[in-house]
Amino acid sequence: MPRVARPRAERPAPPLWPPWWVACWLWGGSMAPGGAAEDPFWQELPVVLSPTHLVQPLADAPAAVTVIDRDLIRAMGAREIPELLRRVAGVVVGWESNLSPVVSYHGLNGGYMRRMQVLVDGRSVYDPVFGGVHWATLPLEVEDIERIEFVRGPNAATDGANAFLATIDITTRQAAEDRGGIVQARIGNNGIRDVYSRYGQTSATVDYRLSAAFREDDGVDDRFDGKRLRYFSGRLDARPAPTVQLTGLAGYKSGDFAYGFDAATPLGACVPFHNRPIDDGYVQVRLEHNPSTAEQTLLQWYYTQLDARSAYRRLPPCGGGLDERSYSVRRHEVELRHSRAPSDAVRLVVGASARLDRAEATDRVSGWPGSPWRNTPRNQHLRLFGNLEYRLTPDWLVNIGAMLEHHSLTDETHGSPRLAVNYRLTDRQTLRFGLSRAVRVPAFLEESWRNDVWNNPGGLRAETILTREIGYLGSFPDWGLTLDLRVYQDRTDELLNVDVDRLPLQTTNRGWATIGGFEAQTRWRLTPATDVRFAYAYTDIDSDDPAGARYSASAPRHVADVFVTHAFNEGLSGSLGFNYAGGMEWLAGGTWVPPTRHLDLRLVQTLRFGGWPGRIGLNVDNLLGAQRTYQETNTLGRRLFLTLELPF
Amino acid sequence: MWRRWLWALGFAGLCGIAAGAAAAADPARIAVILTQEGDAYQAFYEALRDRLHAVLGDRIHLQRRGLPVGELSATLLVGAGRLASEEILQRYPATPTVATLLPRRAAADLARSGERRAAPATALYLDQPLDRHIGLIRALLPHATRVGVIYGPTSRADRTELAAGARRAGLELREAEFAAGDNIVRVLEPLLAKSEVLLVLPDPEVSSPRNVYPLLMASYRKGIPVIGFSAAYVDAGALAAVYSSPAQLGEQAADWIAQLLGREPGGWPPPQPPRDFQVGVNRHVARSLGLAVPTDAELHRRLRAREVRP
Known part of the structure; x- marks a missing residue:
């Protein structure tokens, strides 16, 4: 074949049209030429660890924080996010149904934990309609989580309303952390069938990740409680310049939940077996300007949407009509935040946000006067916040923060300040004195809902809490021991309460509760291969116990949790978790539940398939047998499942 | 500051004696070839220039070039970066050459290939020990x-x-x-x-x-x-x-050049790591x-x- 020298065309370079340029930039990162060999030395690098990632050391934090990191999450091998939270001192997890797991901390709650804020990548997933979080349909899978920070105590100065008794801050993995693919399959008793898959790719300037999952199980024992979930999420991290990061996130989870009761029972006649579909999704865009690891300006917008429906025909003893209930929630939020460290002694975060929550609900109950009911509440939520960390001397550190916010729903303006003083006893021991105030605003249901059951006229006020605490943090590397101790008192007032014996139901501000207690969260690295985590909480609630709310019994006196991980050899590792929760009463629909003892065991063996490392894991949950949960009639039996994980 | 200048002057004096009267009469022509224009290369060049002038005064004539090199006539060549160093080593085998701002491996390769050259060559590389x-x-x-x-x-x-x-x-x-x-x-x-x-x-x-x-x-x-x-x-x-900052490397290169100028071709040392950091x-x-x-x-x-x- 004749070789023809290609003539060198002396043409001017084509103009760089933006779309073409953008496409090349997106594509080109992965195939950028190596350049000069000395490049690594002068190479310009992006600011990788921005204030988004750099965690405040616990010793400098203004609150008690329990961290559940990736290693711990992997060691547990749990299927559900609420189960991960059992490792936090004082947390009790209840299963009202497969549809409604509840994470409770310091009690005061029933099926909706309304006094806890939950954030995923800075996005509030708190449901404004009922209050609380829909853990079952949260568009997030355990595998995509990098870290969970559980702030024990009010955190309204940072996170605003409803960061009342606690805040859960979940961070998902950066796309760059998951290069390559993984497939995970799980099978077990109680109808457990899960598949999860993820694929990610990275280049110099663009990373992305896609995850998908399908999960099903039969839920709570002896109950029509199966669920089937479909999940998809994607993430794109782009770095158009070394100091700029643009992140796009989107996720969607759709679930079918079996619900209802045996037709032979009175409850079953009114709520017979039926399917409850729920769709939960979000889109989020975040733009960060990170001039350095200590300075950041962040602008983010997100949109979340949840649609839930149920329709069933009541049986003759209960009227025999058709019930149709549906509701949907939409949330938009825009936030602007700036953080910087003007000196080694000072760190500052200021920001503002505007949030709009809208709900649309229709209740159609055939045969009832007034049906159908439509509720279309909205809440405009404006916030202004600032937090200052100031190191007075090497030993004294002060955190001052405040949140100022307005809610159009109640037309109230709230200020939530916090003051924490950390004193360093030694290089590795710190004392913390904290004073923190927070509010919990009424959920739409509580403020203005009207249907066959509810008649809420509005005019409610926010609940208030004032928490005083003394914390101690100690780290003893020679023994591999870390200690986190806390004594506190939460004084809550204006509690929103429903007298369930009077129909239609109405919410009023009445009742108070004072919660006092002690918490210990420790980790002991016994040997390089053995890690022991221990959490304990003593909780004592004093309350006027208004009708329908026995607050004083709503948290167990003692909750203890032990989690041991051990690596037997390079390939085989195991974990053992034991959780004890004393007797407690789940309010508003739940019942008194006697003490529970959950013993979970897990063994993991790494495998090699032609050089590709895989893992196979065996979980046995509730080894001690069935445990009651949420109400007398709900039990969680022994669960046994096998998980196979293969990278590709 | 003054002390540094005094040292530099003293050093210059010593060098002057070592270099002999010939160097004084006929300024050494040093050409610095930069692989690219960029902050690092620029800072390197400026530090090299200032230090050389401080040490040798007007007994040198310094010129700065980019790539491609073109025609050159110099007593000593300084390559800044791998590409520039490769090019001058190849094109001017009869001119003593100091290669700088390049990785240690590249410096070692160049030094090996330089053994067959008529004129001596060595390198100051980027890798810290x-x-x-x-x-x-x-x-x-x-x-x-x-x-x-x-x-x-x-x-x-x-x-x-x-x-x-x-x-x-x-x-x-x-x-x-x-x-x-x-x-x-x-x-x-x-x-x-x-x-x-x-x-x-x-x-x-x-x-x-x-x-x-x-x-x-x-x-x-x-x-x-x-x-x-x-x-x-x-x-x-x-x-x-x-x-090491480009300026530190520039100063080190200048000090080294001042020493090498008077040396016999056989007495050139092997590639060196950064001195200051x-x-x-x-x-x-x-x-x-x-x-x-x-x-x-x-x-x-x-x-x-x-x-x-x-």
């Missing part, structure tokens, strides 16, 4: 013993030397291999699990723009501090790095990792002390 990185780890993390390191196609050659240095310092290396096309995330995971600190060596594959982000992120997530090799690494989120620490990363780190000056002093020790 491996022992300096080890010294930094020791000074920063006195309790850490397990040092993770990823060898790529280039840094693989450092293995023996690094292992010996680590042994002397009482450190154990945890090693991983990385080939072009490997997945850095999968290479890192097992390595981070058994390391207390991660040392990143200047290897274009390991440290490619595509890998730096996951490398720093994954290490931080595991609470493992990273020791990099450039200021950019520290700014990006490495705990610390020891590196700085230590950069990312205080925010250190704080977040819960590490108490000495001041930059103190770290610098400890590293210096370590090197002058017999």
